[in-house]
Amino acid sequence: MSEEVRCRIAPSPTGEPHVGTAYIALFNLCYARKYKGKFILRIEDTDQSRSTRESEESIYQSLSWLGLNWDEGPDIGGPFGPYRQSERLSIYHEQIKKLLDSGRAYRCFCTPQELDTLRKYQEQNKRPPGYFGKDSKCRHLNETQIKERLDAKIPHVIRMAVPMEEGKISFYDHIRKEEITRRLNEVDDQIILKSDGFPTYHLASVVDDHLMKITHVIRGEEWINSTYKHVLLYSAFGWEPPKFFHLGLLRNPDSNRTKISKRKNPVSLRWFRAAGYLPQALINFLGLMGYSRYRDDMSDEEKKSCEIFSLQTMINDFNETRISPTGPAFDFAKLEDLNFSYLSQFTDDGFYQYLNDRQTYLKTYFGAYNRLFIERYLRPEKDVSFWSSFLFKHALQYKRDDFEKAECDNAKQGAEILKKFKKLLSREIETLHSADEIKDFINKVCGETGATSKQLHMLLRVAVTGSSESLPLYQSMALLGLYRCLVRCDEAASFLGSIRE
Template sequence: MSESLGPVRLRVAPSPTGDPHVGTAYMALFNLAFVRQQGGQFVVRIEDTDRARYRADSEQQLYATLSWLGLPWDEGPDKGGPFAPYRQSERLDTYRPYVEQLLADGHAYYCWCSPERLAQMREAQQAAKLPTGYDRLCYGKSREERAELPGFSDVPVVRMLIPDDAPLTFTDLIRGEVNAPRPDDQVILKADGFPTYHLAVVIDDHLMGITHVVRGEEWISSTPKHVLLYSWLGLPMPNFLHMPLLRNANRSKISKRKNPAARLTWFIEQGYLPEALRNFLALLGYSMPDGEEVFSFDDMVEHFDWQRVNTVGPFFDVDKLDWLNGHYIRSIDEADLAGRLLDRLRLDGVVTGEPTERERAVVAAATPLVQTRMVRLNEAPGMIGFLLVADDDLVVEDDALASLKEDAPAVLDASVTALEALPQWETAGIEAALRAVLVEQLGIKPKFAFGPLRVAVTGRRVSPPLFESMEILGRESSLARIRALRSRVG
């Protein structure tokens, strides 16, 4: 295992087969932290050799989500770089000479077995409770010899010839000495001319000067194949580091099929801040020397040490992420949060097009009212959307209407009279006038006195502070909404 391969260069190499996985961001975070600490380069490489599952929009989603998360890369398909191209589908001519070398040296062989024959072979092995793996029917045979046997396919694949004494132990910079199971004769070149992951990753990592291969622990079992390929081709070996897998509460691997949080876009949809998600992903596999749980990416870079990576698969605790997100929302500058809330309101269609001056002013004024109450940005429409909709478009929720008691008409009538007489429309005066008429004159307990007004003004049972909200909304709209509710309750 080499520790001196030149300047530090790390990469993430996702497959564009769907929405970007949160595991890609997890790996990118640790790669980038080490690269920035060491003054190296961080590369995005697209491993698009799985053409059956390829999705055209997936690559652009990856760039967008990593950018949103604040994990910039130095080289990649979109940025170029000295080792372009950075898509495997554009590098097919690169791999063929290495395949020919392996064939010529006796480390690989052609296999003409049809998919049907391979499926029958696996079924028979499983029925006999034998280890599954290729039975080497094609090994040592010419095309003509193999064609005389059943299950022949015209277009062959190329397989590795795994020796009996294949090295099964390797050094991992996180885990130390690691033992892996013996691999079978892995396909390295498919019938369509595309390399499999196992060949392409070795060749690309070598040609792109990757010094540290950081990936999930599910790849431990594949590492002996890669070690063999490096050895057979006479290539210097990178450092291997296998991160713990992200797991669900039942300890199963987090997957996009079973858990929406596996999709990186889900965190944007749910209104998480990128700095909170970075902090959370770091905590899943890492601990700071002082044990602090809230820390920035720069803090992580400053203290980064692979030995502090916890190899126990972390539990993906959304409650912990919510706690962190709330902390960051409360910590950022009001103007910064107002901008993010406005972006969220545009995303959800509450604000359409370029925000008007009024919309900007309303959101800025409402931000301090919700900053201490908010956990996720997707709460913004529910919390302050009522301040931005036209009075006639305000939706009064069913549970809010159901909460109104028999005194609601009297409360609303008295409130209109008191508010119409106010000389100035500001929070303190609004509160004083309403308390005087509802609590002191009508004798309603404060706990219940303002409920009908909240329903009228916001359309909800729970809202930001009522009197401050009414000041932001303005006299005309506040009174119009109170009158509108009054007409509905008889």
């Protein structure tokens, strides 16, 4: 008798709901639905300082918007709850006691400072970093020593005790279709319970996946190097591990191809919605990443239409053996094309409804702050979408005429100024939190860039908004996000650099 397939998406409610979460959720949902199993949403809010209820709420909204509906979760309950990790603390404590008793975990009283020193020492001596081997002081504490420290109420964490014998640890990855192996003595004694009594991801996910009877863990490949630890934990508990699938990471579309990040690209699902992307287009697009429905044995008709598909279609013929391990670049042009093709299928009513939904969402996404300065610029011929379009374009189309309003000696000088500004900004970027601070910063560094105030402001205006006609510069920069401003300075500089005088 085969057991029921159970997959999960387990986001942590910190910050904006991430497009990568939707990507992973999509494949989990497809797998679960294909095998008539369950798709579970679990909230991993074990980081007390960063988790918020607002963020959790926007995860629900964003996934629902995409049609990625879950069968069990904190909001709707289910037979294996609670589904919010902060409400499962007693469960983790109960489980960790077993590990402590069996010697598969131990208390560690090292302070963050001590660990810092250890790290530096390891770095200097070219030793692999981590709390293990000879460096794991607390592992060798005897009963009396532990009791002393406990009685003295010294804060401590609990670490897993990785077996110290020679050997290897490995697990089977169902996407690579291969064993992935590592030497045991390279795996460090990971903290599994923090000093605040909350578990870390490693413990919580293993315990929950087991108790919630998760059968298939489909997640990003960033987890591969932690999976050894998870496998070790399963074996310490005497539990059967689930099957592992590690998907390639979505990449920034630039030449570096690092994993997709808000510093370079929009990644918030709320952003995609406010920008006017349709849920069916985004789902379709994500379903094309690392996966293809195209097969050589399809009829010509099927081949032609196989790249445009609904979530239901993807589920119906989903085949996990066709997932590729490569990390795909996020290509906005393709998304744009898909979005248009869905948009053009709309009836008039549907289209107006879409416009309405978009305006409404724009309003809630940016709130009163946005309206405050947009309304001053309202003109019949240039409405909100005209003034805010710079926020919703992935790449701007620069025009030479706009930059000429900066009255630089030549394009090359403009490029140099932007490059210098970018360098200065990236140095202080973390210290700037508001439009006012950005204003002060720009005025402060203006001289260092070799530009007049007027030159720098106009160059920045065009670089950031794509036009010499825009909303107030400082607010625009704050709204777009300074990291994306850096990217735009680069793009504008290279545009200017390519101009022949």
